[in-house]
Amino acid sequence: MIEIKGVSKRYDRHLYVLKGVNATLKERVTTIIGRNGAGKTTLVRILSTQLFPTSGTAEIEGLDILKDTKKVREVISSIPQESQLIGILSPLEQMQLYLMARGFSSSQAKRESEYALDELEMYEFRNAPSDTLSGGMKRKVFVAMALAAKSPVIFLDEPTTGLDPLSRIEVWSAIKRLSSKVILTTHYMEEAQELSNEVLVIDQGNIITHGTVKSLLSTFDGKMRAEKLEGREFDIKIANVSIKYIDVNEVDEFVRKGYDIKRINLDDIFLSKGVMLES
Amino acid sequence: MNPKFVLYFAWYYGFYVIKRGPSYLLASLSLPLSLLFMVTIFTHGTLIAFAIAGGPIAIVAANSINGAADAAFFRIQIRIQDLYVATSLTSQDYMFALSMSYLVFSLPGIVLYAILGAYFKVFTLSSALPIIGLLILLTLAISNLSFIIAGLLKHIRNVWGITAILSIIMTVLPPTFYPFYYLPRGVIYILSVSPVTPAAVLFQGILFPKAVGMYSSVQLPMFIILIVETLVLIFLGRRFIRWRE
Ligand SMILES: Nc1ncnc2c1ncn2[C@@H]1O[C@H](COP(=O)(O)OP(=O)(O)OP(=O)(O)O)[C@@H](O)[C@H]1O
Numbered sequence: 001m002i003e004i005k006g007v008s009k010r011y012d013r014h015l016y017v018l019k020g021v022n023a024t025l026k027e028r029v030t031t032i033i034g035r036n037g038a039g040k041t042t043l044v045r046i047l048s049t050q051l052f053p054t055s056g057t058a059e060i061e062g063l064d065i066l067k068d069t070k071k072v073r074e075v076i077s078s079i080p081q082e083s084q085l086i087g088i089l090s091p092l093e094q095m096q097l098y099l100m101a102r103g104f105s106s107s108q109a110k111r112e113s114e115y116a117l118d119e120l121e122m123y124e125f126r127n128a129p130s131d132t133l134s135g136g137m138k139r140k141v142f143v144a145m146a147l148a149a150k151s152p153v154i155f156l157d158e159p160t161t162g163l164d165p166l167s168r169i170e171v172w173s174a175i176k177r178l179s180s181k182v183i184l185t186t187h188y189m190e191e192a193q194e195l196s197n198e199v200l201v202i203d204q205g206n207i208i209t210h211g212t213v214k215s216l217l218s219t220f221d222g223k224m225r226a227e228k229l230e231g232r233e234f235d236i237k238i239a240n241v242s243i244k245y246i247d248v249n250e251v252d253e254f255v256r257k258g259y260d261i262k263r264i265n266l267d268d269i270f271l272s273k274g275v276m277l278e279s
Numbered sequence: 280m281n282p283k284f285v286l287y288f289a290w291y292y293g294f295y296v297i298k299r300g301p302s303y304l305l306a307s308l309s310l311p312l313s314l315l316f317m318v319t320i321f322t323h324g325t326l327i328a329f330a331i332a333g334g335p336i337a338i339v340a341a342n343s344i345n346g347a348a349d350a351a352f353f354r355i356q357i358r359i360q361d362l363y364v365a366t367s368l369t370s371q372d373y374m375f376a377l378s379m380s381y382l383v384f385s386l387p388g389i390v391l392y393a394i395l396g397a398y399f400k401v402f403t404l405s406s407a408l409p410i411i412g413l414l415i416l417l418t419l420a421i422s423n424l425s426f427i428i429a430g431l432l433k434h435i436r437n438v439w440g441i442t443a444i445l446s447i448i449m450t451v452l453p454p455t456f457y458p459f460y461y462l463p464r465g466v467i468y469i470l471s472v473s474p475v476t477p478a479a480v481l482f483q484g485i486l487f488p489k490a491v492g493m494y495s496s497v498q499l500p501m502f503i504i505l506i507v508e509t510l511v512l513i514f515l516g517r518r519f520i521r522w523r524e
């Protein structure tokens with residue numbers, strides 16, 4: 001369990017980018033979503049002891065991120081959004097180093113690394129200089145590090161950005177097979193829906209909704225989404241797309257008016273809060 | 280302490296910088312070898328032993344200061360430091376691993392100079408141990424200076440300029456390639472703000488006891504200065520590396 005207690009953050013003399021975040025994350029997989037600059041990475045970096053909060057604190061499995069830093073670091077692993085591989089080293093070498101930093105023996109580190117690389121279809125590239133890998137392949141190496149570390153709590157900041165659809169499914173299934181608690185950020189709504197029960201939506205440093213996917217979607221029970229370019233009726237308009245939430249019995253009527261009818265998904269939680277996800 | 284990590288990191292990183300980026304290695308040898316050539320010509324060969332002795336010091340110092348680029352690159356650009364912060368690795372382990380990788384990277388140059396030094400009878404077997412000890416101390420001192428620089432930088436670009444200036448100032452000005460006793464005593468102390476100076480003075484004390492002779496009274500103060508500077512720089516390196524931001 002993770003308990004976030006009034007976490008605020010301000011970089012230097014800038015404005016607050018996190019404004020007193022409180023939340024208790026209970027489910028095995030929690031997804032944090034929010035627009036670019038919402039504060040997701042900042043929150044994840046604070047929780048994974050990479051960044052000090054300006055105020056507030058958090059507990060991870062009962063350990064305080066400020067007071068019990070050393071113990072927290074033993075139970076977590078964290079894959080930063082912006083980390084890149086060292087170009088002259090191979091994936092295997094870097095995974096080995098990462099696992100050895102976590103206290104694995106060199107042979108154990110090698111074995112676990114190979115296994116995790118294999119799980120993500122990266123085994124044949126294990127000895128190539130990382131410079132020669134594609135962008136998505138490099139990203140998968142980092143995900144493999146987190147999988148191999150097998151820590152009780154794993155933070156993944158945009159693990160699937162830049163991955164092709166098949167690779168994303170590989171990563172998803174690997175995450176599903178884990179028994180660790182996973183906190184991930186993503187811009188893909190279907191990823192949040194596929195992987196997690198619990199979704200945390202952040203906007204401008206505040207939590208705007210938090211709950212299970214089911215409870216969040218329940219506000220839309222019996223509704224459908226109707227979309228049309230420059231449609232005359234709308235609840236929200238994004239660029240020139242008109243979106244209207246309609247009752248199931250209005251579907252025929254809106255089809256006749258030229259609207260496309262879509263099933264409700266997590267996008268709609270975003271849209272209805274007046275927040276648009278750019279993905 | 281995580282010695283296994285330090286060892287593997289130093290070997291992997293130091294070795295692959297040599298293997299996959301050999302031009303960098305040649306660049307680090309070009310300055311000491313040019314100076315060896317010049318000093319030998321200008322002094323009609325009389326100071327060749329000093330210019331050879333200075334080689335390993337210059338190589339170790341230059342590679343350690345250039346390490347600021349690696350440390351800054353890891354922290355600001357590819358954010359590898361961030362990956363390691365959230366593990367049980369301590370900042371000391373991380374910095375020690377980087378320092379040792381700089382030493383590994385200096386090895387080919389040191390070996391080259393060991394061969395030159397053996398040929399010209401500059402290095403002897405009995406001087407090997409204290410010399411290796413000095414080179415390790417110097418690596419620690421200067422690489423921690425480079426961690427301070429890397430931690431202070433906001434933008435990676437500045438690192439190239441700063442290290443270029445520092446590596447010249449720190450390797451050419453101190454008595455690396457010429458006898459320290461050519462300098463007035465006061466100047467030696469002023470120059471010892473750079474740890475290269477005490478290291479070079481001690482080097483010459485070990486290798487040329489006869490020539491140094493009556494000037495050997497600065498050896499002990501220089502040894503103390505080197506130790507103190509190394510400890511202070513290690514302490515400050517830890518402060519400035521920005522482990523948890
Ligand atoms: N080192 C920093 N110094 C100053 N401001 C920063 C720093 N890092 C982030 N910010 C600011 O903090 C805010 C939140 O950034 P953060 O990286 O947490 O967003 P995010 O939700 O992860 O966005 P994205 O989806 O683009 O990854 C942004 O306004 C950003 O400009």
Ligand SMILES: [Mg+2]
Pocket residue numbers: 040041042081157
């Ligand atoms: Mg982010």
